Amino acid sequence: MALTLHFSRSAMSLHRNLLLLVLAGALAAPAFGAARLTYYNNGVLIPVAWPDSSFPIRYAIDRRVVQAVPQVAAMLDRAAKDWSAIPDTNLGFQSLGTVDGASAGKDGHNTVSMADDLFADQKFIALTTNWYDDEGRIIESDMQIDPSAVSGGYNVQQLVEHEMGHILGLDHSAVLSSIMYPYVGTGANAVTLDSDDRIAISSAYAKARPAAGGTLEGRVYGDSGGIFAAQVVAVNDQGQAVATALSDKAGNFTLPGIPDGTYRIYAEPLDGPFNVQNLAGFWQSAKVTSFPTHYADGGPLRVESGHIYGNISVNGSGVVTLNPKWIGAWAPGSDSASLQAMPAILHAGSTTTLGVGGDGFISGMTTFDVPSSGFHRISDFKWAGNYVSATFQIDASTPAGSLVVMVKSGNDTAALTGALRIEPSLRTRGVKKG
Numbered sequence: 001m002a003l004t005l006h007f008s009r010s011a012m013s014l015h016r017n018l019l020l021l022v023l024a025g026a027l028a029a030p031a032f033g034a035a036r037l038t039y040y041n042n043g044v045l046i047p048v049a050w051p052d053s054s055f056p057i058r059y060a061i062d063r064r065v066v067q068a069v070p071q072v073a074a075m076l077d078r079a080a081k082d083w084s085a086i087p088d089t090n091l092g093f094q095s096l097g098t099v100d101g102a103s104a105g106k107d108g109h110n111t112v113s114m115a116d117d118l119f120a121d122q123k124f125i126a127l128t129t130n131w132y133d134d135e136g137r138i139i140e141s142d143m144q145i146d147p148s149a150v151s152g153g154y155n156v157q158q159l160v161e162h163e164m165g166h167i168l169g170l171d172h173s174a175v176l177s178s179i180m181y182p183y184v185g186t187g188a189n190a191v192t193l194d195s196d197d198r199i200a201i202s203s204a205y206a207k208a209r210p211a212a213g214g215t216l217e218g219r220v221y222g223d224s225g226g227i228f229a230a231q232v233v234a235v236n237d238q239g240q241a242v243a244t245a246l247s248d249k250a251g252n253f254t255l256p257g258i259p260d261g262t263y264r265i266y267a268e269p270l271d272g273p274f275n276v277q278n279l280a281g282f283w284q285s286a287k288v289t290s291f292p293t294h295y296a297d298g299g300p301l302r303v304e305s306g307h308i309y310g311n312i313s314v315n316g317s318g319v320v321t322l323n324p325k326w327i328g329a330w331a332p333g334s335d336s337a338s339l340q341a342m343p344a345i346l347h348a349g350s351t352t353t354l355g356v357g358g359d360g361f362i363s364g365m366t367t368f369d370v371p372s373s374g375f376h377r378i379s380d381f382k383w384a385g386n387y388v389s390a391t392f393q394i395d396a397s398t399p400a401g402s403l404v405v406m407v408k409s410g411n412d413t414a415a416l417t418g419a420l421r422i423e424p425s426l427r428t429r430g431v432k433k434g
């Protein structure tokens with residue numbers, strides 16, 4: 001399966017004369033949770049968002065997109081429904097239908113248009129451009145779809161869901177199973193918003209302030225102080241990657257909107273398969289520090305809605321050579337192993353062989369586990385080239401969601417966050433037509 005990067009550009013800032021208002025507004029709203037499009041102005045991080053009064057966001061579809069992708073209006077409708085269904089938010093979209101001559105560019109109209117192969121050489125298959133003012137308020141957003149998205153057989157439903165996440169102000173996510181992960185596959189896999197996608201939106205557009213859920217605050221630090229652009233992950237007691245955030249220049253992070261439950265928090269470097277180059281704006285300036293994946297000090301944390309848990313400290317010191325980048329799942333006994341930087345889709349109740357590969361894998365030494373009580377390893381590890389594999393039985397009761405794979409080699413640990421996505425058990429998927 002070929003992979004294609006798509007690309008989001010968060011465009012120019014307007015109205016430089018509103019600088020003072022920007023600072024006042026931004027200090028009043030300092031939260032910058034998971035995967036938001038964020039820019040940096042005079043020492044202040046400003047995540048962009050539509051003002052409440054913008055909803056429903058109205059968009060027109062250029063006729064040429066409909067000619068290239070006849071189902072595009074229905075796909076956009078479905079994406080709008082998925083994002084709008086996130087609880088406790090006031091999101092909404094409204095299609096203005098098909099128009100002639102719509103094109104990207106700041107003209108006061110949100111449009112979906114063709115990209116005319118502009119990005120073909122760069123292997124981008126879609127692009128969303130947001131315009132915002134100096135207070136981070138989005139005022140217009142245009143989506144462009146490249147013809148190669150269609151001719152290449154990519155999952156266009158997944159693509160438009162992803163671009164609609166950009167329209168709402170989300171940046172890319174390093175969680176492989178997230179809609180905001182910057183790669184899209186071919187085929188027609190089910191498209192599901194990930195917990196990381198939903199929490200980023202519910203914190204940005206909560207009906208009530210503060211947003212529901214608990215807030216985790218802390219710092220990732222290494223031998224020379226705070227670590228910039230570390231991915232901080234909250235994992236629940238079922239091994240699900242529930243939400244992520246990036247640390248700022250001082251190493252500080254905020255994870256808002258965390259549902260009630262027991263969590264462990266770990267930090268990992270953005271050193272592939274997802275890199276800071278996959279992010280827009282502010283985060284691109286981060287100099288990446290590589291460090292071993294570490295859990296926060298102090299063990300599991302019981303989180304209750306409405307509470308803030310501060311001073312969470314993650315020690316990211318040390319040098320690392322272990323770096324998992326690829327995952328694969330195949331039938332036990334099959335010799336057609338295939339690993340890629342895309343999530344493996346698994347069904348509860350199945351038995352499957354999982355393979356993990358990357359840098360620093362050592363035969364006879366590197367192993368991995370899935371920290372979920374529903375996963376039981378039923379074979380020895382097998383090493384081949386730069387990957388290791390083992391067969392697992394997955395309980396039928398394992399809940400749907402995104403799981404983490406933890407790789408170990410000697411004293412090194414490294415996470416592949418969202419490497420597995422659990423779909424409901426095949427046995428319960430029969431739907432009677434009526």
Ligand SMILES: [Zn+2]
Pocket residue numbers: 006007008162166172182
């Ligand atoms: Zn994107």
